[in-house]
Amino acid sequence: MTLSDLEKKRYLRQLTVRDWDQEKLKSAKVLIMGLGGLGSASALYLTAAGVGKLRLCDGDRVERSDLNRQILYFEESVGKFKVDEAKKRLASLNPHVEIATVKEFIDSQNAGELTRGCDLIVDGLDNIESRFMLNEQSVKMQIPYVYGAVQGWEGFVGLFHPPRTACLACILRQDVQRPDIISIPGVLPGTIGILQATEVIKFIMGVEQNLVNRLLIYDSRNLTFDIVETEKNPNCPYCAV
Ligand SMILES: [Zn+2]
Numbered sequence: 354m355t356l357s358d359l360e361k362k363r364y365l366r367q368l369t370v371r372d373w374d375q376e377k378l379k380s381a382k383v384l385i386m387g388l389g390g391l392g393s394a395s396a397l398y399l400t401a402a403g404v405g406k407l408r409l410c411d412g413d414r415v416e417r418s419d420l421n422r423q424i425l426y427f428e429e430s431v432g433k434f435k436v437d438e439a440k441k442r443l444a445s446l447n448p449h450v451e452i453a454t455v456k457e458f459i460d461s462q463n464a465g466e467l468t469r470g471c472d473l474i475v476d477g478l479d480n481i482e483s484r485f486m487l488n489e490q491s492v493k494m495q496i497p498y499v500y501g502a503v504q505g506w507e508g509f510v511g512l513f514h515p516p517r518t519a520c521l522a523c524i525l526r527q528d529v530q531r532p533d534i535i536s537i538p539g540v541l542p543g544t545i546g547i548l549q550a551t552e553v554i555k556f557i558m559g560v561e562q563n564l565v566n567r568l569l570i571y572d573s574r575n576l577t578f579d580i581v582e583t584e585k586n587p588n589c590p591y592c593a594v
Pocket residue numbers: 519520521522523585586589590591592593
C-alpha cells in the first residue's frame with residue numbers, strides 16, 4: 354500500500370516521527386463502538402492521523418446535553434443521528450479515510466456482525482452491559498480492545514488482547530450500579546478518548562510500551578496518572594480456558 358502525494362503532504366509532520374508507519378495505519382480497520390464523548394475524541398484523531406478504514410457504530414441521536422463533551426457535533430446536529438453527523442464531519446476532515454456507519458446499538462444478536470473484520474475495537478460506550486458484549490467478541494475473535502471509561506473527575510484506559518492478556522471481565526464486575534445521572538466534566542472524555550486513540554495508533558504500528566496488561570487511572574481533579582498491572586482471572590467466565 355503506497356501513499357499518494359496528497360497524503361504525503363497531509364501527514365508530513367508525522368511521517369518522520371520515530372517508529373511511525375503511515376502505511377500500516379492506512380491498512381488498518383478500526384471499529385469505534387459508541388460516538389459520544391470518548392468516541393468523538395478518538396474518531397477525530399484517528400481520522401486526522403489517517404487510519405484507513407473506520408466503522409462507526411451508534412444508534413443514538415444528538416441531544417443538547419451532549420454538546421458539552423461530544424465535540425463531533427454542532428448546535429445544528431441536535432436531533433440528528435450521531436453516526437450521520439460524525440461521518441459528515443470526519444469526511445470533511447480527511448477524505449482519505451473510508452468511513453462506514455452502522456445505526457445500531459450493540460446487543461447479543463448483532464455483536465458478532467458489528468465487530469467482524471476489524472483489526473481493533475475502540476470502546477466509546479457508556480454502560481457496562483454493552484462493554485461486556487464487546488469484551489465477549491474481543492475474546493471470541495481475539496480482536497484487541499481499547500477500553501475507555503469516565504466517571505466524575507476520573508477516567509480509565511486499558512488495552513486487552515485475550516488470550517495473551519486479561520480481558521475486561523477479569524478486572525471488572527458486570528453488576529456495578531450505574532448512577533441515574535452521569536456526571537462528567539466535558540473535557541475528561543476528550544482526554545481519555547485521545548489516550549485511547551494514541552494506544553490504537555501505537556498498537557497498529559507495534560510501538561511499545563503500551564497499555565497491554567496495564568490499566569491507566571487518571572484523576573483529573575488531583576492531576577494524577579496511575580498505572581496498575583492487570584492479571585488474567587483463572588476463573589474468568591469469558592476468557593479462562
Ligand atoms: Zn477474562
